[in-house]
Amino acid sequence: MINKQLILGILISFMCMHMAIAQSEIEQQIKELSTLKWQWMADKNADSLAVLFHDKAKFVHMGGTWGKDREVDIIRGGFIHYKKAKIHEVMVEVLNESTAILWNEITLVAVVGQNEVTNPFMVTEVYVKQNDNWKLADLTFSKLLVRE
Template sequence: MKQLLFGLLIMLSSQWLLAQNATDQEIINLSKEKWQWMADKNTDKLNSLFHEKSMFVHMGGSWGKKREMDVIKSGGIWYKKADIHEVTVNIIENTAILLNRIDLLAVVGGNEVTNPFMVTEVYVKENGSWKLGSLSFSKLLVRSNNNNNEKK
């Protein structure tokens, strides 16, 4: 009887872990798609992803969804390519917090720049789908690269 209960406990724990890993992977994939949509200036996809009350924090200020969409449409910031080096996801009920350590190649005010960032993305699940609630860039002092964390 003890073996049966122990086996059942292991099976239930394994199923919970698989579900958790599947949710983590869903958020990671959604984040990757978001970076591509930003690079492509695909405002239709971004408009459905960004929550109506979403907030964006950049080096030059913070603003809501409408302004972020305007910035992307106008090319005020063109998120050309995000090289993702590390990803961490934490799920808290219907909220997912994703951290990306990236090197972002962007065009800002007509100038092409690359900056190392830790990006915090907060997603909320509403009516069965994930919406981006917050996107925040923190510039890192050390430039990341694919091999190590040495300064360039």
């Protein structure tokens, strides 16, 4: 006779393994989406970004905080041109099947107004799943101290 505890243990192991695989797949999706977002920003692809950004998204910059429409307009109009994000480190935390947080440590080359600037940032990105699509709900830039 098979031990009930053994069967229960095997079932729990399979469930945990399935959850770990699903979480790993979500982490990869979020990483790829974040990388694509940086490319769209560099290309000033405001239309693709408008689809990615959640309607209630917030964007926190060194110069202030605003919503989706203003961020899209800023990118479309070239008021901030995210020329190049050199990504040094990426970390993803999947909270559940519909919420994930990504942290990028980057060096960002941007043109703000007429000035090209380079800054080290830790960027926090919060993604939520809406109608089977991941949407960027928050993008926060935290300036890092320059390392020597």
